Amino acid sequence: xxxxxxHAPATAVERPKFRAWPELNNPAAWLVALIxxxxxxIANGFFLIEIFGTTLILGIIALSLMFLxxxxxxxxxxxxxxxxxxxxxxxxxxxxxxxxxxxxxxWWLATPMALVLATIFGTLGGALAxxxxxxxxxxxxxxxxxxxxxxxxQNWAIFNGHTGINTVATPQFWSVDWRSDIPFYxxxxxxxxxxxxxVQYVSRAPFGLALRGVRDNPRRMAALGFNVNAHRVAAYAxxxxxxxxxxxxxxxxxxxxxxxxxxxxxxxxxxxxxVVGGITRPVGPFIGALIFVILRTFALDVLIxxxxxxxxxxxxxxxxxxxxxxxxSDGVIGLWERWRSRHARAPSSTAGRGHG
Amino acid sequence: xxxxxxxxxxxxxGAALELRGVTRLFGALAALTDVTxxxxxxxxxxxxxxxxxxxxxxxxCITGDFLPSSGTIRFFxxxxxxxPPYERIRRGLRRTYQISALFPGLTVQDNVxxxxxxxxxxxxxxxxxxxNDALMHATETLVQAVHLTxxxxxxxxxxxxxxxxxxxxxxxxxxxxRFILFDEPAAGLSxxxxxxxxxxxxxxxxxxxxxxxxxxxxxxxxxxxSVTMMxxxxxxxxxxxxxxxxxxxxxxxxxxxxxx
Numbered sequence: 001x002x003x004x005x006x007h008a009p010a011t012a013v014e015r016p017k018f019r020a021w022p023e024l025n026n027p028a029a030w031l032v033a034l035i036x037x038x039x040x041x042i043a044n045g046f047f048l049i050e051i052f053g054t055t056l057i058l059g060i061i062a063l064s065l066m067f068l069x070x071x072x073x074x075x076x077x078x079x080x081x082x083x084x085x086x087x088x089x090x091x092x093x094x095x096x097x098x099x100x101x102x103x104x105x106x107w108w109l110a111t112p113m114a115l116v117l118a119t120i121f122g123t124l125g126g127a128l129a130x131x132x133x134x135x136x137x138x139x140x141x142x143x144x145x146x147x148x149x150x151x152x153x154q155n156w157a158i159f160n161g162h163t164g165i166n167t168v169a170t171p172q173f174w175s176v177d178w179r180s181d182i183p184f185y186x187x188x189x190x191x192x193x194x195x196x197x198x199v200q201y202v203s204r205a206p207f208g209l210a211l212r213g214v215r216d217n218p219r220r221m222a223a224l225g226f227n228v229n230a231h232r233v234a235a236y237a238x239x240x241x242x243x244x245x246x247x248x249x250x251x252x253x254x255x256x257x258x259x260x261x262x263x264x265x266x267x268x269x270x271x272x273x274x275v276v277g278g279i280t281r282p283v284g285p286f287i288g289a290l291i292f293v294i295l296r297t298f299a300l301d302v303l304i305x306x307x308x309x310x311x312x313x314x315x316x317x318x319x320x321x322x323x324x325x326x327x328x329s330d331g332v333i334g335l336w337e338r339w340r341s342r343h344a345r346a347p348s349s350t351a352g353r354g355h356g
Numbered sequence: 357x358x359x360x361x362x363x364x365x366x367x368x369x370g371a372a373l374e375l376r377g378v379t380r381l382f383g384a385l386a387a388l389t390d391v392t393x394x395x396x397x398x399x400x401x402x403x404x405x406x407x408x409x410x411x412x413x414x415x416x417c418i419t420g421d422f423l424p425s426s427g428t429i430r431f432f433x434x435x436x437x438x439x440p441p442y443e444r445i446r447r448g449l450r451r452t453y454q455i456s457a458l459f460p461g462l463t464v465q466d467n468v469x470x471x472x473x474x475x476x477x478x479x480x481x482x483x484x485x486x487x488n489d490a491l492m493h494a495t496e497t498l499v500q501a502v503h504l505t506x507x508x509x510x511x512x513x514x515x516x517x518x519x520x521x522x523x524x525x526x527x528x529x530x531x532x533x534r535f536i537l538f539d540e541p542a543a544g545l546s547x548x549x550x551x552x553x554x555x556x557x558x559x560x561x562x563x564x565x566x567x568x569x570x571x572x573x574x575x576x577x578x579x580x581x582s583v584t585m586m587x588x589x590x591x592x593x594x595x596x597x598x599x600x601x602x603x604x605x606x607x608x609x610x611x612x613x614x615x616x
Contacts, residue, residue, distance in 0.1 A: 206473050206481040209462070213470045216459040223419060223457075224527065225445035225474030234480055 036189055045181040049253070051297060053185055055289045056192040057253060060246035062273040062285030064239040067199050070279035071208055072235045073215035076129065078141040080270045081148045082122040082240050083247030084262030089114035090168065090251050092158060097167030101160055107171040111248055118244030119237055126236020130229050145267040152259040164258025168251055179252060188249055192286070195242050199282045202238065211235050272317060276324050278331025287332050292317065371430065372397040372535050372565050373418065378427035380413055380589075387413040389589045391427070397534070399565045400557075402576040404600070405586035406609070411569045412454060414586070415537045419451050420444050432534065446475055448534030452524040452541055454569070460513035464504050467512055468526050469495045475531030494530070502526040502556070518549045525556060536566040542575045550575055577601060585609075 035042075039052060065079045094110035096102040105113070125144045129137050152159040159165075170179035178187055202208040210231055213221045218228045251257050269292065277288025299313035328334040373395040380388040388410045395401055403411050416422040418429060420441040429437045436444050459467050472491045473479055485492050499508050502522040507515060512523065521541060528536050538557075542550050550572065557579040560566070570576035577583070583600040585593040587609060593600065600606055 201484065202482055205484045206469075206478055209466055209470060210473065210479060212462060213459050216461055217457055219421065220453070220457040220459070220527075221470075221474070222441040223421070223445060223451055224471050224530070225442050226470075226479060227440070227442050231480070 039189075040182045040185060048181050048185045051293055053188050053253065055286065055293045056188045057246055057249045058270070058273055058292065059286035059289035060192050060195050060249070061243050062270050062277065062289055063195055063199060063282055064243040064246070065270055065274045066277075066279045066282060066285045067203075067242065068235055068239045069274065070281075070284075071203055071211045071215060072232060074129065074232060074235070075138050075271070076126070076141040076236070076239070077138055077267045077271060078122070078125050078129075078144045078148075079239065079243045080267045081145040081262055082118050082125070082243040083250060084152075084257065084266075085121050085148065086114045086118035086244035086247030087251035087257045087261065088152070088159060088165070089117050090248055091165040091257050095169035096165050098160055098165050101158065101165060107169070108173075111171075114248055115241060115244045118247060119240045122240020122243065123233060123237040126240070127233050129236070130232040142264070142267065145262070146264050149259055149262050149264060152262060159259075162259055164256060164261070166256040168255050168257065170252045170255065179255070184252070188253075191245055191249060195245060196282050196286070199242070203282075207231075207234070272321050274331075276317075276321055276331055278328075278333030280330050281333050284331050284333045291320070291332070295320070370397075370433075371395065372399065372432055373567075374430040374433075375418070376428045376430075378414075378417055378424045378429060380410075380417055380422060381425045386589050388417065388424070391586075391589075391591055393584060393591060393594075395535075395565060395567065397432070397565055398563050399582065400580045401565075401567050401582045401584060402580040402597070403567055403569050403584050403586060404576065404606075405592070408588075409586040410589035411586055412539060413589075415451060415539055415567075415569070418444075418537060419449065442474075448532060449537070450528040450530075450533045450535070451537040452528045452539055454539040454543060456520040456524050458512045458520060458523055458527070461511065463509050463511055464515070464523060465495060465499060465508040467523060468498050468530065471527040471530035472498070498526050498529060501529070503552075517544050518546065521545060521549070521553075525553075529560075533564055536560075536564060538566055538568040538570075540569050540571065542570055542572050554578055573601070 036052075040048060043052065061079055061083045064082075065076060068074045068076050068079075090107075090110055091098075092101060093103050093105045093113050094107055095104050103110075125141065128144070129140050132140055152164075153162050155161065170177075170184075172178060176183050178184055203212070210221065210226055213224075214226070214228050214231050221228050221231075250261070254261070273288040273292050274285050275288070276291055277286065278284030295317050296313055299316050300311075303309065303312050303316075324331055328338075330337075371394045373393070375391055375393045378388055378391040379386065391410075391414060403414065405411050413422065417424045420436070420439055420443075424437065427437070428435055431444060431447055431449055434447070436447070459470065462470070469485075469491065472494045476491060496505075499505050502525055504519060504522055504526065507519060512520065515523070521544070525538075525541060528538070541557075542553055545553060554575060557566075557568070568576060568580060577597040580597060583595060583597050584591055585600055585603075585606055592609070593603060593606060595603070
């Protein structure tokens with residue numbers, strides 16, 4: 001094609017890409033939002049917290065991985081460790097049943113402290129991890145996760161060894177017990193929505209755009225004037241803050257934290273959640289978390305009915321993970337998008353656009 | 357950032373790019389040996405040589421993708437030998453790649469926007485640019501300058517080869533370039549596209565100098581005022597385009613005698 005031919009009138013539809021919020025004109029997104037908001041009318045306490053609350057919390061932690069892996073190309077297995085660290089810090093600085101360890105700070109002081117420390121922790125881990133690429137990033141973040149697990153097991157002065165810290169106090173203000181089912185659900189939903197929109201927004205801001213540039217071609221980014229490693233570390237800092245938020249909600253949810261909450265297999269669960277859901281869009285981790293939580297909760301009964309050990313639910317998750325990796329490397333989101341584009345092809349045959 | 361001292365030293369030095377004894381070893385192999393070269397501000401020069409002559413290694417040393425094993429590189433008087441690439445880019449150096457090095461998952465507009473953002477403030481900005489963002493305007497202008505406006509919202513992976521080459525050049529023109537390294541910009545272009553490329557190169561503002569690596573002599577010798585001939589990692593000959601073209605040794609080595 002001659003370059004001069006390109007002066008022909010534009011065929012592509014002009015649209016303000018930078019400011020676009022695709023959700024706002026998507027009826028399905030509005031429907032999901034509506035259902036989530038009126039959920040307490042539909043679901044009882046068990047479903048509200050054990051299924052949807054837990055899904056959103058795991059979704060937030062997996063979202064931090066999605067941000068790093070999907071936009072930055074960095075697969076970090078320490079996101080749950082960062083969340084767990086935040087959880088431990090809430091227990092250590094706040095009020096708990098272990099009065100010899102907890103400092104007894106009020107929640108509004110202990111929580112920001114936990115978030116700041118978790119962000120620092122994750123940023124330092126990230127600063128180590130960005131010196132490596134690909135499988136070595138996975139190894140080094142896994143090593144950080146494993147080291148933290150064994151450290152909490154053996155340290156009694158701060159982390160109270162393998163028994164962990166119990167009866168962690170949860171916030172109560174405006175004469176509301178924020179750990180009672182309905183307020184806690186809305187608290188989780190609010191934080192999850194905030195994280196979701198923050199990731200969505202930042203992905204189209206200069207920082208997120210540059211991060212995707214670093215993912216696609218780090219050498220070229222350096223040749224455009226970007227300090228690639230500084231960008232990667234900043235991405236870890238942002239993701240650590242999100243993971244920290246998830247960790248605070250997690251410890252309020254269970255009211256206790258122990259090494260079992262930060263084990264290596266939990267770290268891998270987060271990876272599975274993100275990959276099954278899809279790491280190309282921020283909604284993916286939440287879908288992955290819903291599938292994971294439903295399987296974890298109900299596969300037990302189903303398996304026992306078939307005369308199998310209930311703990312085999314991981315087998316189902318593993319098989320699902322294999323199937324997803326085989327048939328849709330971009331997760332459930334990818335399946336859904338391909339299905340939709342196949343059905344949308346009939347009216348208009350526009351090529352697949354970038355997502356945002 | 358640009359300190360006064362840095363500005364003054366740049367004024368005093370006179371050379372845009374000054375290489376002194378630059379050597380680059382890969383194990384026992386010397387890709388560059390004792391390369392010394394001075395390019396004036398605004399000067400346009402071709403670097404010629406057969407495959408393996410060390411041309412792209414030379415570019416990689418200048419941009420900082422590789423550090424030279426020995427020797428010094430000064431950019432507008434400032435010793436940048438040990439600078440990371442991004443520090444050199446922020447001082448006005450640019451380059452294009454022989455094989456397009458773009459961001460295939462991003463749109464044309466986002467590619468150019470990144471290039472504009474890379475050499476300005478706010479690289480870490482968490483705020484989306486507004487409608488009146490200066491860099492958005494710079495992006496629009498640049499996209500228009502390389503005739504890619506009709507495809508600005510398309511992902512780069514969907515572009516034709518010639519369009520990707522145009523985009524390569526656009527990325528190198530972002531901000532305020534003072535010196536550009538073009539690595540075979542005509543590779544894979546059709547004759548018509550080559551004409552367009554020549555037009556873009558010759559219409560660059562006079563203060564922007566460049567070095568161009570190009571195998572197509574019709575392109576290379578029409579857009580430069582001086583030529584450096586490289587062979588086996590060494591500077592073999594320097595001169596005006598017509599001197600190099602008619603030099604019997606050069607013809608023997610590179611043009612294969614039968615040229616024209």
